[in-house]
Amino acid sequence: MPGRLLDLFGVFAPLSFLTVGGGQSVVADIHRQAVVAYGWMNDTQFLDLFALSRVTPGPGSLLVTLVGWQVAGLLGALVASFAIFVPSSLLVYGLARVWSRYKHSLWTRAIEHGLAPVAAGMILAASCTILRAAEGGPWAWGVAAVATLMLMYTRVSPFLLMGAGAIVFSVVLR
Structure with a gap:
């Protein structure tokens, strides 16, 4: 188990620095590491953890905690969470003073x-990555494209789009 804990830290500490835009920005690499590189889980298990991380309140990086839990239980969850949150938090804390001092300079802009x-x-x-792992085929890509366009150009509720997607797949999967 110590080897798995080190692997978790080794995967998530570097990803911590890439969470530009939030935890969802590193989902593709989390999938690559957890499913392809280390084989900690398969696509279905990853999708289950991804879905669970999205329906629960909290940061988008909750997926990392769930992957850690899957790999090494409570200790794995703690190590993975520490690795994804602490390194980038320390960097941001250190850079905040420099950034505020030079906030109007060309290079910061x-x-x-x-x-x-x-x-x-x-x-x-x-x-x-999520669409490919879900193996929903052209229907999944079509539903995602329509949902994206609807959210970009209308004021439709995401809840309605989620319901419409569920209806589409209840018909398609029969």
């Missing part, structure tokens, strides 16, 4: 503007 599209791309990659 460039970094801020550059991080936004990178974070969006990482979140998009996470969405694609």
Whole structure:
């Protein structure tokens, strides 16, 4: 078990620095590490943990805690949570003073503007990873595309879209 705890820390501490835009930005790499690289779980188990992390209150990085729990129980959950939250928190704490001192400089504005599209791309990659792992085929991609467009261009409630997606798949999966 100490080896698994070290593996958890080794996976999630570096990812801590990549959580630009929130925990959802590293979902694609969490999947790659947990399912492909280490084989801690299969796609279905990962999707179950992902779904559970989304329906429970708390940070988007709760998925990491659940993966840690799956891999090594309570101690695994604690190690994984520590690894995803503490390193980046210490870095942000250390950089906050420097950032506020130079907040009007060209390089800080460039970094801020550059991080936004990178974070969006990482979140998009996470969405694609979840869609592929779900193995919903063209229907899943279609429902996701329609939901995205509806959320971007209308004021429709996400709850209605979730219900519509459930109805579509209740018909498709018959």
